[in-house]
Amino acid sequence: MCQVEEDYQPKLQRPEEHSVSRxxxxxxxxxxxxxxxxxxxxxxxxxxxxxxxxFRAMLxxxxxxxxxxxxxxxxxxxxxxxxxxxxxxxxLSQSAQKKLRFLPAIVHIDEGGALGLSLVERQRLVSELQxxxxxxxxxxxxxxxEQVLDLPSSVVNVAPPSFxxxxxxxxxxxxxxxxxxxxxxxxxxxxxxxRLDESQTRSLQxxxxxxxxxxxxxxxxxxxxxxxxVHTARTRGYSKLLLGESCSRLAVRLLTCVSLGRGAHxxxxxxxxxCRFGDVTLVRPMREFSAKxxxxxxxxxxxxxxxxxxxxxxxxxxxxxxxxxxxxxSRLQQDFxxxxxxxxxxxxxxxxxxxxCSAQDGRCLLCVCSVDTAAGKASALQARLISEQLCCQEPxxxxxxxxxxxxxxxxxxxxxxxxxxAGGAGCCSSHFRAPEKKELxxxxxxxxxxxxxxxxxxAHLPQYIVAEAERRKRxxxxxxxISEFLLExxxxx
Amino acid sequence: xxxxVSVHLEFGGxxxxxxxxxxxxxxxxxxxxxxxGMRQLLVWIQRNLLKERPELFVQGDSVRPGILVLxxxxxxxxxxELDYQLQDQDNVVFISTLHGG
Numbered sequence: 113m114c115q116v117e118e119d120y121q122p123k124l125q126r127p128e129e130h131s132v133s134r135x136x137x138x139x140x141x142x143x144x145x146x147x148x149x150x151x152x153x154x155x156x157x158x159x160x161x162x163x164x165x166x167f168r169a170m171l172x173x174x175x176x177x178x179x180x181x182x183x184x185x186x187x188x189x190x191x192x193x194x195x196x197x198x199x200x201x202x203x204l205s206q207s208a209q210k211k212l213r214f215l216p217a218i219v220h221i222d223e224g225g226a227l228g229l230s231l232v233e234r235q236r237l238v239s240e241l242q243x244x245x246x247x248x249x250x251x252x253x254x255x256x257x258e259q260v261l262d263l264p265s266s267v268v269n270v271a272p273p274s275f276x277x278x279x280x281x282x283x284x285x286x287x288x289x290x291x292x293x294x295x296x297x298x299x300x301x302x303x304x305x306x307r308l309d310e311s312q313t314r315s316l317q318x319x320x321x322x323x324x325x326x327x328x329x330x331x332x333x334x335x336x337x338x339x340x341x342v343h344t345a346r347t348r349g350y351s352k353l354l355l356g357e358s359c360s361r362l363a364v365r366l367l368t369c370v371s372l373g374r375g376a377h378x379x380x381x382x383x384x385x386x387c388r389f390g391d392v393t394l395v396r397p398m399r400e401f402s403a404k405x406x407x408x409x410x411x412x413x414x415x416x417x418x419x420x421x422x423x424x425x426x427x428x429x430x431x432x433x434x435x436x437x438x439x440x441x442s443r444l445q446q447d448f449x450x451x452x453x454x455x456x457x458x459x460x461x462x463x464x465x466x467x468x469c470s471a472q473d474g475r476c477l478l479c480v481c482s483v484d485t486a487a488g489k490a491s492a493l494q495a496r497l498i499s500e501q502l503c504c505q506e507p508x509x510x511x512x513x514x515x516x517x518x519x520x521x522x523x524x525x526x527x528x529x530x531x532x533x534a535g536g537a538g539c540c541s542s543h544f545r546a547p548e549k550k551e552l553x554x555x556x557x558x559x560x561x562x563x564x565x566x567x568x569x570x571a572h573l574p575q576y577i578v579a580e581a582e583r584r585k586r587x588x589x590x591x592x593x594i595s596e597f598l599l600e601x602x603x604x605x
Numbered sequence: 606x607x608x609x610v611s612v613h614l615e616f617g618g619x620x621x622x623x624x625x626x627x628x629x630x631x632x633x634x635x636x637x638x639x640x641x642g643m644r645q646l647l648v649w650i651q652r653n654l655l656k657e658r659p660e661l662f663v664q665g666d667s668v669r670p671g672i673l674v675l676x677x678x679x680x681x682x683x684x685x686e687l688d689y690q691l692q693d694q695d696n697v698v699f700i701s702t703l704h705g706g
Contacts, residue, residue, distance in 0.1 A: 135681055146680045153683060190704065191618055360702065403702035406678070407618055407673050411700060419619045419704060426622065426658055438703060439670075446670040 138162070146408045150449030151349075156412060163401070163409050167199045170397050174386055175282040177352055177395070179213035182308065182577035184350040185250075186341055189241050189418035192398050193356030195406045200354075201248050213286070214352075218245050218252035219344050221337050225258050225313040226320050227421060234308075238419045242302060252454045253303050253344060257333075258312035260340045265325055265580035267343045268480055270390040273351070319572040326432035328566035331372065335478050336574075345392045353394050360403035360441070363455035367437040373559040377463040377481040387419050388480045443507070451598050477581055483557050493558065552581055609636045613696045614650070619704030620672060625656050634691070641691040643674075643681070662699075671703040 134144045134156035144153030154162060171177055185200060187193040203212035220241055224234035238254050245252035323329040346354045357365070362382045370383050380386045386394035398406070410417060424432055429439045445451045474483045549570055553561050564570065591598075611633040621628045634641050634649060644666060651663050662669055667687055674681040675698040676689060691697075 143679075145678060147682045153680075156678075191702070238679040300606055403671075404673055407700045407702045408675070411617065411675060411698060412678065417618075419622070422624065422704075425704065426617070426661065442703060 120192065124191065145412070146405075148405060148510060149453070159408070160413065163405065164199065167196075167397060168203060168398055170384075174384060176393070177214050178285050178519060179288070180285070181352060182351040183214045183216050183354060184341075184345045184348075185216050185218050186355045186356065187220050187241070188356070189220065189237070189244075189420050190356070191403070191406050191410050191415075191417050192358040192361065192401070194244070194415050194417040195401070195410055196354065196356040196398050197244075197248060198413070216250050216354075217348075217350065218248065218250050220252070220254045221340055222254055222256045223333070223337065223420075223422075225308070225316050225351050226333055227423065228317070229421075231308065233403060237420055239420060244416050244418070245302065251303070253348075255338065255340060255344060256308055258316050260309065260336045260435070261312055261315055261574045263343050263574065264341060265576040265578045265583065267339050267346070267576060268475075268477055270388070270475060270480065271346070271386075273391050273393075276517070278375060309343070315572065319574070322567045322569050322572050323563065324512065324566045324568055326424060326427065327372070327434065328563045330432055330434050331563050332567075333423060335560075335563075338479075342389050342392050346389075351356065351392060353392055355394055355396050356398050357396050358398050358403050358406055359456050360445075360452050362399060362459060363452045364434070364438045364441050365432060366455055367441065367461050368434050369559075369581070371433050372556075373562055374479075374481075376484040377557070377559075378459065379466045380481055381457045381500050383462065388475075400456075475579060476560050477552070477555040477584070478563070479557060482555055483555070521525040553586045555581055555584055608693075610634045610641050610691050610693050612646070612691060612694070614654075615696070615698040616700075617698065618673075618701040620701040622664065623656060623658055623662055624654055630654060643676075643687045643689050643691070646691060646697070647687075647698050668699065669691075671701060673700045673701070673702050674698070 134153045136142050136144045136158050138154060138411040142155030142157070145156045146159055147153050148159070148162070177183060185193070185197060187197055197218065199215050200212065202215070206212070220238070222234055223237055224237065229237075234256075242252070242254065245254075320329050320333060323332050323416055340373050341353055345351070366378060366382050369375065369378050374381060380388055384399055386396075388394075409415065424435050427435055430436055440457070441451060475481065476483050549564060552564060552570060556564060611631070614630040614632060616624055616628055616630075624630070634646070634655075637645075639645070647663055647666075647668065649661055655662055660669070662672065664670065667672060670687075676684050677696050678698075681689060
């Protein structure tokens with residue numbers, strides 16, 4: 113029974129089983145070299161087999177990547193993505209039966225501009241990476257993050273998938289591939305990178321600098337990176353994007369997402385496949401590998417990595433929510449080794465409600481997940497909005513005064529979508545008007561609204577986001593105008 | 606008196622950023638009355654090699670959670686962790702698993 117002075121300490125101590133020589137649990141012959149999953153010692157060769165098998169099984173079990181499909185590997189140079197690259201290389205060169213059957217290429221986003229690295233430093237890091245990429249024999253693209261400022265606004269829209277991805281067709285596709293003749297080997301080589309423009313780097317730094325907190329800055333950076341990756345995949349005909357996030361990283365990501373208000377999108381942010389963009393599916397094949405397994409594998413089998421500093425390198429623990437979550441999880445993992453796998457198993461059970469990958473309307477402008485702010489009157493979100501309004505003491509229904517449009521037909525400069533006479537209410541002459549924060553907020557999901565709130569000014573947002581925001585605003589105004597003429601959806605009358 | 610012990614240290618996974626970017630260090634630990642164990646090695650590293658932000662490498666008696674230690678290419682948990690006694694020509698690797706990608 114519980115007593116006042118009962119000592120619970122002994123139960124929490126880790127079992128002290130440090131014997132100097134332990135045999136591998138798999139082959140029972142060799143001396144163990146690494147402890148996996150807090151208690152299973154594996155020898156070197158069994159560990160390599162375990163690692164390789166897990167990677168192939170992950171891809172094979174989910175049957176997501178079809179034979180002959182063009183797949184883009186997003187390699188940052190860090191341990192997880194380098195391990196992924198090494199596994200893909202090995203998998204493609206195996207004997208026919210268990211061979212990986214897709215066509216990979218590599219993309220690397222050079223974020224040095226956002227971090228304030230000098231041009232010389234950036235070039236050095238990129239050329240180190242290019243040596244690794246060239247050795248793999250795949251095509252590779254190294255793209256500076258500054259390119260994100262030139263993206264078209266179609267990148268934040270969902271596009272329909274390009275070919276049939278039904279599960280039954282997977283088996284048929286494999287059979288066809290097995291019978292077919294060997295595919296031509298890829299040329300393997302780099303696409304020459306575009307030249308870096310100083311002013312673009314400055315704009316990028318201004319954009320990131322306008323986010324007041326490190327949390328918002330990190331989220332914004334990862335959103336921009338995602339847009340650039342998806343755009344690269346789309347324009348070059350890749351239907352899958354492989355990301356190298358490990359189990360530990362995804363566990364931290366899960367907690368971070370909940371803290372950031374992205375709970376509704378957890379399934380897409382941490383799941384194996386993420387189809388929010390429609391035609392490009394984000395896949396996370398390293399999902400089941402813990403950071404320790406990856407680090408040991410890289411060290412033992414000489415996988416080359418290039419460590420590039422990120423926004424929160426050497427930052428103190430409380431600098432951002434991401435950092436804090438990471439430190440929380442890794443500390444907990446020390447004493448309770450099943451922490452990461454428990455969080456991971458929880459994330460496996462999450463699914464998007466209501467076929468989230470198909471809805472076209474109501475997508476967030478930044479993260480392209482569904483906008484989840486349509487909560488009812490009695491919700492916590494509504495209460496927060498009301499208290500915010502009271503704090504700001506703005507009279508309701510303030511009229512926005514925009515610049516007077518030029519005389520004549522409105523929208524002559526744009527694609528003529530508006531079609532209203534000049535000067536009409538709600539006219540869209542705003543091609544040159546800076547976006548208002550309030551208008552943008554309506555187009556964003558809850559967590560992206562929080563990012564926007566942390567930004568001191570939205571004047572630095574890239575053109576494609578501003579243009580898309582305008583377009584959506586025009587469409588919703590148009591929809592309101594013609595709503596009474598629209599036919600009702602089936603089943604509602 | 607323990608004889609001087611020479612060990613080969615390696616830092617990877619981002620941990621080298623705390624050591625001026627130098628990944629490999631070949632060090633000779635001076636002779637001292639007590640034999641060299643991992644505890645003493647960590648103190649020695651903190652005093653002599655660590656250039657900045659000690660709290661990102663060492664926490665209390667041991668390494669910060671998230672830093673993986675391999676002694677002669679084997680997990681240090683299999684070797685006794687902090688209680689392991691260093692031998693001459695040992696190879697100790699510290700890999701940070703937090704700076705992943």
